[in-house]
Amino acid sequence: MKKKRVFSGVQPTGNLHLGNYLGAIKNFVNLQSDNDCIYCVVDLHAITIKYKPEELRLNTLEIIASFLAAGLDYKKSILFNQSSVSAHAEFAWILNSVSRIGWMNRMTQFKEKAGEDKENASVGLFVYPTLMAADILLYDATHVPVGEDQKQHLELTRDIAQKFNNDFNTEGFLTIPEPLIQREFSRIMSLRDGKKKMSKSESSDQSRINLKDDKDIIAQKIKKAKTDSLPIPSNKSEFHSRTEAENLINIYQSVSGSSLENVLKDFGGKNFSLLKEKLTEILIEKICPIGDEINKLLKDQKYLKSVLKEGNLKANEMANSKLDKIYNEIGILNVD
Ligand code: TYM
Secondary structure (H helix, E strand, C coil): CCCCEEEEEECCCCCCEHHHHHHHHHHHHHHCCCCEEEEEECHHHHCCCCCCHHHHHHHHHHHHHHHHHHCCCCCCCEEEEHHHCCHHHHHHHHHHHHCCHHHHHCCHHHHHHHCCCHHHCCHHHHCHHHHHHHHHHCCCCCEEECCHHHHHHHHHHHHHHHHHHHHCCCCCCCCCCEEECCCCCCCCECCCCCCCECCCCCCCHHHCCECCCCHHHHHHHHHHCCCCCCCCCCCHHHHCCCHHHHHHHHHHHHHHCCCHHHHHHHHCCCCHHHHHHHHHHHHHHHCHHHHHHHHHHHCCHHHHHHHHHHHHHHHHHHHHHHHHHHHHHCCCCCCC
């Protein structure tokens, strides 16, 4: 079977949480043994909203540390940061001319992040999806593992690639990528409100489990997680609008690796206190070692930088070779 070319990115905007891990990074790790995988810390995306320069540098290293701690191997997968490969920004500029304003106007992530005051949002935030398309299309990625929230951006990336191929009459030149969105766990919800996704930008830290939370914090956050007063359902159809119950069961299922059927058999009809106790135990067992490893790796910045350096070299080689072809296709004069 032909290997997949896998590409995905994570923003260095602070602590990674359980949603990032279960929805995306765990899948990155599963894909790395049988495919060509490229995973990027998308630092140029992170500057589209207000940020602190001194934190961005550290956050970039922290994502690399988190990748490694979660099980990514930099000898098997290419791990790099976006800004070190200038082809991303150059290609994004070209794609800004291919993409239509109407397409960008439909992006829900822009509407969410820009909030009420859209006139005051950065232009970078508005064209965020063309940089994301550039990330993916530069490497001829065939598959892109992401959480549910990125589905619309992936669909747009496909439209942009299609339009580029049509505009320049280059059928098949840009590879049309497939999203890899897990059927389950693609949307881990907030612990405080089962209708909102777990997110780095949510102001309450109680709404999420961060990969670096210690065991006391995990225990306290799960204890306080919102539930309802009914017993746990015994089958899926009974969840109805009980989003908080469904979310805790989903998290338990994903972290423990058991089937939904078995989880509902074990917990159906029982009180949430038992599920919370077992969920705390399994999170401490599976997540705390990742957090400990992140903290350990962060003490050796020289090593983390050397990992990035190796990835940057490999990514530059691939991206520059594609960019040369792109410039040629669009009619840019090359006098070398
Ligand atoms: P970012 O940094 O917001 O999130 C990284 C990954 O985590 C997933 N995710 C979730 N999955 C399930 N439940 C949640 N609550 C949850 N929260 C986050 C995201 O879907 C994502 O897969 N635009 C991207 C970064 C990016 C990118 C790319 C991704 C830039 N270029 C190219 C793929 C390919 C983002 O904001 O991810």
